[in-house]
Amino acid sequence: MEAKESKLIKKDIPHCKHFVVRKKRFCKMTVKTGKEYCGEHMPNSGNITGDESKKDLRVVCPLDRKHTCYAHNLSKHLKMCNARPKPSVPYIARGINCGEVIPETGERCKLNSQTLDSYTVEEIRGVIEKILKLHDDILKIDITEKILQHPLLENEVAKPELGDKSKKHLYQTSSLLGYLKEYDLFQPDTGFIEFGAGKGKLSFWMANALEGINNSVVLLIERASLRHKMDNKLDKSSGKVQRIRADIGDLVLQHVETLKRVKGIVGVTKHLCGDATGKKSVVCKC
Template sequence: MEGNTDVTESKPTHCKHFVTRKKRYCRMTVKEGEQYCGEHQSEDISKNHDDDNNESQKRIVCPLDPKHTCYANKLKKHLKKCNAKPADTVPYIHKNINAGKVDETNVKTRNLSSIPIEYLLEVISKVNKIHNDTIKNSLIEKVRTHVILEEELSKPEYGNSTRKHLLQTSSILGLMKEYNLLQPETCYVEFGAGKGKLSFWVSKALENLEHLSSSVLLVERASHRHKHDNKLDKTTGHVIRIRADIANLILSEVDIIGKSKHVVGLTKHLCGDATDLALRCLTNCQETGKDIAGVVMAFCCHHRCQWSPYVGQAFFQEVGLTKSDFDVMCGMVSWAVCGTGKSREHRQQSEMNINQNARY
């Protein structure tokens, strides 16, 4: 090689904002000549962006939500799409209409370590007895599949997590078919729709059956990206998404519900007391005269349930369980999924040994 030219690679400069909660500096990289990343540039406004020439680079705190910032010269555009903007007044929103009797004493966290062991054992004994005497013989396990997902499930590129969700969706659709819930003139309401994966396949199943008079309504309080319902034809008006908290939703006031003869409620991994809110929402809708043809629900996160919206209070009182028992039970449910306490490496090695032994 000719010459000894030194090539010095410039290392990326990181944001100088100190994140108090994490006790470290922000790890985002910054533009050349800047000290802060886009999110934390507001820290540097007074020092570097007071002159009018830098207005295009100036960031200010969002007036709707002080937790984030935006460019000053794009504030008007940002306010139109900011997730914190107030919702438009619509007839189907009424504060806490499905929340039951609001109780300010609801327990937000369940710290079982502070509860006497004698009381824990007493609650466990109650639960076991009620299960054996009242519930055990009424439980039926059914796992079904639906033909609409066969091709998707056969794709080799999907991992275990994706396949798990597809199998769950297939089973939900299979149960809907078995109980004749896939029918015309029906609005399928998915509560807590998220990205709309369940509604996507419900819509596909309806197209396959040519139930074009049916519709799908997605209810979600958050604003998600990459929504699956965007892949469906929304020009027909058969797929509608509304942004609403289930606690505040008057289902009968939604236009698409009024145009449908039947309503079917759907959930997949609806978190905690959102399941109770959805059940009360459907019950309130039924009381207006609308036919609730069926409900298919998959629950999750029982530890996040609350006593106020809980629809099973009458049953608890009937079998001798109290609100305190309810809170203890919500703390105990995590025991079923909290793992073995062993390290991830140990679990992975155990799985490898099991798989290896299964081959021989």
């Protein structure tokens, strides 16, 4: 009964009337009493006459044009904006992993950034045929699918309230942890790095699986700023868990202090390139 009442209460709260074309729905943000739009989508008045209109005026953030802020609050926003310049750190070197340096100019050669639709069907088929021929002539092995499980996630996967999408990610995480266990990679004095960590769900379970293993650390690498991160539920006071906001192209791992106290490194990634990797996951040791 309480759940139904809470849903009714939530439904009665006024929401923003801005229609998000990309998502084909209205904005889900709530609005202030007497307003029709949230702060981000509030239309600016062309003729500002009163103090109230001035207070509602929003301007484009000069640090990141993808969002806006209140004009009267601009100076405060610039101090806390996620796009503000970050202090220099030794493990960030712009473009260090993005190509070789050209001696004449001192600049790094840019990697080929052409999209798939810029190639003809014949060119794509030609590449596929070359890959298949190399596999048949040199590798001569059958590629099989092997999905493992880790006992740590059994109770979580069994929860009846979880939907298919949530369980799909749990199955993938369980399989990755299963591979780490099968190849005996849960070892002391090892740093586990999750590239493209997102909200850190994989690292959360990986950190739990590492409990009791001496001098093991978990490092999360993610270039975006995200809310509701799972690693916030882990104890970071011991220095065993660290999140770094950085692009992999700019990251210098040997300068990360957390990794200097371990002897080996295991890299893990899941959906690193979004749709480009589909359901593929990778585990590597170095």
